[in-house]
Amino acid sequence: xxxxxxxxxxxxxxxxxxxxxxxxxxxxxxxxxxxxxxxxxxxxxxxxxxxxxxxxxxxxxxxxxxxxxxxxxxxxxxxxxxxxxxxxxxxxxxxxxxxxxxxxxxxxxxxxxxxxxxxxxxxxxxxxxxxxxxxxxxxxxxxxxxxxxxxxxxxxxxxxxxxxxxxxxxxxxxxxxxxxxxxxxxxxxxxxxxxxxxxxxxxxxxxxxxxxxxxxxxxxxxxxxxxxxxxxxxxxxxxxxxxxxxxxxxxxxxxxxxxxxxxxxxxxxxxxxxxxxxxxxxxxxxxxxxxxxxxxxxxx
Numbered sequence: 001x002x003x004x005x006x007x008x009x010x011x012x013x014x015x016x017x018x019x020x021x022x023x024x025x026x027x028x029x030x031x032x033x034x035x036x037x038x039x040x041x042x043x044x045x046x047x048x049x050x051x052x053x054x055x056x057x058x059x060x061x062x063x064x065x066x067x068x069x070x071x072x073x074x075x076x077x078x079x080x081x082x083x084x085x086x087x088x089x090x091x092x093x094x095x096x097x098x099x100x101x102x103x104x105x106x107x108x109x110x111x112x113x114x115x116x117x118x119x120x121x122x123x124x125x126x127x128x129x130x131x132x133x134x135x136x137x138x139x140x141x142x143x144x145x146x147x148x149x150x151x152x153x154x155x156x157x158x159x160x161x162x163x164x165x166x167x168x169x170x171x172x173x174x175x176x177x178x179x180x181x182x183x184x185x186x187x188x189x190x191x192x193x194x195x196x197x198x199x200x201x202x203x204x205x206x207x208x209x210x211x212x213x214x215x216x217x218x219x220x221x222x223x224x225x226x227x228x229x230x231x232x233x234x235x236x237x238x239x240x241x242x243x244x245x246x247x248x249x250x251x252x253x254x255x256x257x258x259x260x261x262x263x264x265x266x267x268x269x270x271x272x273x274x275x276x277x278x279x280x281x282x283x284x285x286x287x288x289x290x291x292x293x294x295x296x297x298x299x300x
Contacts, residue, residue: 001069001120001156001157001158002068002069002123002154002155002156003066003068003069003070003071003120003154003155004066004067004068004069004152004153004154004155005064005065005066005067005071005118005152005153005154005155006064006065006067006150006151006152006153007062007063007064007147007148007149007150007151007152007153008063008064008065008102008149009061009062009063009104009149010057010062010063010146010147010148010149010151011057011058011059011060011061011062012058012060012146013056013057013058013135013146013206013207014055014056014057014058014062014146014147015055015056015133015135015141015146015147016053016054016055016056016122016124016131016132016133016140016141016142016147016153017032017033017034017040017053017054017055017056017131017132017133017141018033018051018052018053018054018130018131018132019033019034019037019052019130019132020032020033020130020132020250021033021127021128021129021130021132021140024128025231025254028254029128029134029137029139029254030134030137030234030250030251030252030253030254031132031234031250032130032132032133032134032140032207032250032251033130033132033250034054034056034113034115034250034270035056035112035113035207035249035250035270035273035274036077036078036113036115036270036271036273036274037266037269037270038168038267038270038298039076039077039078039113039114039115039270039274040054040056040076040077040115040117041165042074042076042077042092042165042168043074043075043076043077043092043115043116043117044074044117045074045162045163045164045165046074046075046076046092046093046094046117046162046163046164046165047072047073047074047094047117047118047119047159047162048072048074048119048159048160048161048162048163049074049117049118049119049159049160050119050120050121050157050158050159050160051118051120051121051122051157052131053118053121053122053124053131054115054116054117054118054122055115055116055117055147056113056114056115057105057113057114057115057116058112058113058114059078059107059111059112059276060107061080061081061104061105061106061107061114062103062104062105062114062116063102063103063104063105064102064103064116065100065101065102065103066097066098066099066100066101066102067099067152068099069099069155070096070097070098070099071096071097071118071119071120071155072094072095072096072097072118072119072120072159072162073094073095073096073097073103073116073117073118073119074092074093074094074116074117074118074162075091075092075093075094075105075114075115075116075117076092076114076115076165077092077111077113077114077115077274078108078110078111078112078113078114078274079091079108079109079110079111080105080106080107080108080111080114081105081106081107081108082103082104082105082106083103083104083106084097084101084102084103085101085102086104091108094162103116110274110276111274111276112205112273112274112275112276113273113274118155118159119158119159119160119162120155120156120157120158120159121155121156121157122153122154122155123153123154123155123156124141124142124153127139127140127144128140133145133146134251135207135251136208136251171268171271173284174282174283174284175264175268175271175272175281175282175283175284176264176265176267176268176283176284176285176286176291176294177235177237177262177263177264177265177268177283177284177285177286178262178263178265178285178286178287178288178291179191179261179262179285180236180237180259180260180261180262180263181260182227182259182260182261183261183262185259186239186259186261190218190219191261193216193218194218194261194262194283195282195283195284195285197214197216197218197282198215198216198280198281198282199212199213199214199215199216199245199280199281199282199283200212200213200215200278200279200280200281201213201275201276201277201278201279201281202277203277205277206249206251207249207250207251208248208249208251208252208253209238209246209247209248209249209252210246210247210249210272210273211244211245211246212244212245212246212247212281214243214244214245217243219239219243219244219245220243226241226257226258227257227258227259228257229255229256229257230255230256231254231255232248232252232253232254232255232256232260233248233252233263234248234249234250234252234269235247235248235263235264235265235266235269235272236248236252236256236260236262236263237260237261237262237263237264237283238256238258238259238260239258239259239260239261240258241258245261247264247272249269249273262283262285265286265291265294265295266291266295266298267291267294267295267298
């Protein structure tokens with residue numbers, strides 16, 4: 001079975017994503033994938049997704065229409081408003097749609113990213129083993145770019161039975177991290193202040209990185225030198241030469257030449273990605289073993 005979806009309205013940086021193209025960093029290509037992996041996964045459960053692909057949209061939302069056939073949709077991530085044919089629906093949630101039905105997703109109270117998943121498989125070619133869009137590398141998704149009004153997407157095959165995922169526990173505590181390979185380049189006093197101070201999410205954020213405002217000037221007096229560039233990972237907390245902390249995200253550059261004081265653990269990276277500009281951020285260190293236990297238990 002084949003269905004056709006049409007994009008009626010698309011906010012900035014609405015892209016096709018899947019779990020990412022891992023193993024390509026040596027070739028200069030970051031993994032990409034969803035900014036909030038847990039929300040992306042839950043949206044897939046709600047849709048009964050038989051494929052790995054879906055749509056990631058930003059705070060402005062998205063309008064989409066089933067132009068032909070039928071489709072099962074699931075949505076999750078952030079806190080958005082959603083309506084089907086003008087009738088308000090629960091967020092997060094899902095719906096079965098037929099030809100002519102429309103879904104309108106509008107800005108909500110919290111979060112930067114939301115996800116729309118489908119029961120059937122998105123008919124988009126694999127590039128380097130993935131459908132994920134990297135707009136910086138101009139590959140994956142639909143012509144390596146963000147989606148715009150008028151774009152048409154095909155769905156093929158059948159989905160699975162939708163599943164109602166468990167409601168995630170509300171997490172409002174500090175963002176957990178492990179000390180990075182360059183932590184010892186900072187004095188013990190700076191490291192202590194890093195976990196005691198408060199930071200603020202700046203307006204400068206995207207899928208590549210999030211700049212933090214260092215209002216307590218933790219790194220203000222540091223003489224931070226460039227290093228020989230080496231590989232970096234999502235969640236790395238890099239300190240620029242002027243003392244600005246930047247958290248690297250899923251579309252990060254392959255290498256970096258500034259010291260990384262720590263790395264946000266996987267189970268907290270999506271929660272961090274959903275913090276809007278102006279949100280306070282505090283950090284707390286955990287061990288690698290603790291981070292791995294949390295990751296193993298994150299989906300039951």
